[in-house]
Amino acid sequence: MTSFPFTAILGQNELRRCLLLCAVDPAISGVLAFGDRGTGKSTTVRALGQLLSSAGLPLPVVDLPLGATEDRVLGALDIEHALRGEICFRPGLLAQADGGFLYIDEVNLLDDYIVDLLLDVAASGINRVERDGVSHVHPARFVLVGSGNPEEGELRPQLEDRFGLATHVSTITELPARLEIVRRRLAFDADASAFAARFAEEERLLASRVIEARERLDTVHLPEEILDRCVELCVEARAVGHRADIVLTRTARAAAAFAGRSAVTRADVAAAAVPTLRHRTPREPLERATAPAARVKLAAARVLGLRAA
Template identity: 70%
Template sequence: MTSPVFPFTAVVGQDGLRHALTLCAVDPAVGGVLALGDRGTGKSTTVRGLAQLLAREDLDMPVVDLPLGASEDRVLGSLDIDRALRGEIAYAPGLLAAAHGGILYIDEVNLLDDYLVDLLLDVAASGVNTVERDGISHTHPARFVLVGSGNPEEGELRPQLEDRFGLSTPVATIRDVEQRWEIVRRRLAFERDPRGFLAEWAEREERLAARIRLARDRCADVDLEDDLLEAAVRLCVDAGAVGHRAELVLVRAARAAAALAGRPAVTVHDLAAVAVPALQHRTPRTALEPVSAAAARVRVAATAVLGRRVA
């Protein structure tokens, strides 16, 4: 029997993480979420809550964990030993096959072994996984939303992998006493009566799931005027974003935000709302410079280009 999952909408705080995950649920092409910050801040709880919420509307995005010490065979797939003993040659799917169409979640992603990073980069670039083992050559689609979390104090993330995450958001310990009190109250209530707690939040979960479904259906039809596309490109240039993936992520996230809000076209507000999570991890910074400094530069550039203050 599957254990109850804490509701996505009941997570206190962490608005940036929840919004970024929601945008990726609307359009997986946004490219996933990188959540770096303090341990014990509900990152994995939030990711799993989203998967449960989407299942309510038959928008299944299963969450598959990629452990740090996973073998290459476990990640890519390998020879099916049971069938091999019967004289058959068959492929046994790995974690990447299980994650197709869902979320591949990596906790402590900054501690991931280099060989696993290389595997992920290859598959993420092509959307296809090819396995060759003991006379078997097998290819299958492997398109997934990549979600990674970790504490930056424990190690740096390779720039090539960092760039593969569409959006990035810091996840910090909440300092507000009332919010921390509410976190404890909700968690204890959930542990005491999981079914009752889920029932209490069911309506809010259903409303958000329905909004995501509608947004998915209309996202491709959301209009992006040339002047806003030009503004998005200029914003990337002025913020110093490295690579051309920045513009694509920025406009895809803005389009998803517009679809979620029910707007027929992307607005300046939509671009401003996604500028920092789309660009802060693509802006060069010195070794001792915190991510907040890069975020500040993006805000300054966005304010100048878009003519509005970016939170």
Template identity: 55%
Template sequence: MSVFPFTAIVGQDEMKRAMILTAIDPTIGGVLVFGDRGTGKSTAVRGLAQLLPPIQAVAGCPVNSARPEDCPDWAEVSDRSMVARPTPVIDLPLGATEDRVTGALDIERALTRGEKAFQPGLLARANRGYLYIDEVNLLDDHIVDLLLDVAQSGENVIEREGLSIRHPARFVLVGSGNPEEGELRPQLLDRFGLSVEVVSPRDVETRVEVVRRRDAFDRDRAGFIAQWAPEEAALRARILAARARLADIATPNTALHDCASLCIALGSDGVRGELTLLRAARAVAAWEGAGSIGRDHLKSVAPSALRHRLRRDPLDEAGSSARIARQLDEVLP
């Protein structure tokens, strides 16, 4: 199915950049996108799927193994040749059962052949890719707990119905939602590397351009996609170039001190904030072609990396973004 091109999305620059940064360095963690309905949240995620470079995977492997020897025995894969696959972007529906998410006994094989075999779930398909949850704040608690376990270990373990199965499940978690419909559990909130807030355009010209592009896409999808193909190819090439530079980006001690000082000033718990801020700044440096992490890189991603990690201060009515901006001015002038 054809989807709206990522590069054709009007505005929402912070959201698009957060997704690009996780494409450059998936260890940054997931992206949480909160905002009004109809602001391009799901459109951006689906556009990301066709934008991202393909991965090399074992042809018949259900968990997208990067090497033939990594394909699990339970998969009983006969074709272990390497093929190019689109980077997985898997939807996790709100009503999904635990069996559908983690995988379960293959009932058809059990009934027809009397064999116990494993039917992989959504976590297997999302390995080495993205797992997308729309309305993530409405996700059932037991699925949240399951995702927390897998996100922590990078492995999906199933022990039931006589099965003892494990497989890698390393993915970038992307969640979107409307804050008016409920808050996200703190444990899951902390698992997202970056958090962005999106709002509806407030000026006429921007809204007109959004409508114009969407209407052109709906009227002639193939033509619209072809029109934006050069921009998509250029962005894909830039992401690949940034990935290649990432390992060579220098990390001066001043950058580490800046990360720690800012997180202490904001009262961020633990060190996950510093790690995420550092990784995101390194990805920005690679994206911009810099040789080392600078203070400007840290300041540009600090709101996305830290706004969802701040404790509420009943004596401070300013929002998280305003608090971060204030501390950036004081701590990292």
């Protein structure tokens, strides 16, 4: 089945960039996309999976449905083998997502018990299953991607903090852009293969850019002065916890690698500031969804002397 091309998606620039940076450095650990219904969040995530797969990158995108059972998530005894007297482990979604992306649509509606399981595995990078006569351990390091509508409920703070980056997705109001979105969707529904062929070269070039950035990442220099600014910015923005400092540094370095630079700049830090810190700063009651981002931008301007992107 052909997914909508990643490069054909209009708008949602921050979401698309966050996903690409996580593809460059999976240690950023994830993207949370909250916002209006029907804004293409799920389409964008699945399009990324197709983009990476077409380039041969070992980064699978695995869906975790809201109704998934513990056995389906963690893995369990393989019943077919058990009927033959064999003890065999049947891998779950976490095993399938190892080394790739685990995507949860409407993540704020996920059962609390499944959330607890995810938190345990995300913290250790290892899934341990001890039940029904099965004892199995396997690596489970994945980029956690969640989307949802905040009107349907808040996300538990412990889970929210596990997402390295967060973005607010809003409805596009510009008439030309909305018209083009409709045209592209209708063309895709009419002939998905022909529509995908229109963007094949753009997809190839973007995938190549991701691959090159992944190869460059470890050689990107992080000047001590830039590291100082990252930590200072987290303090200025009143970020909760120390994960913010680490994720901000990683995201800025991934941004430099994606841009083809050999060293991280203040501009990279400014661009990484909002998605890294907007969900880690203290919130005021009943404030607008855009308020945390505005505060982070002001903090970045004071610390970096630049305008945060």
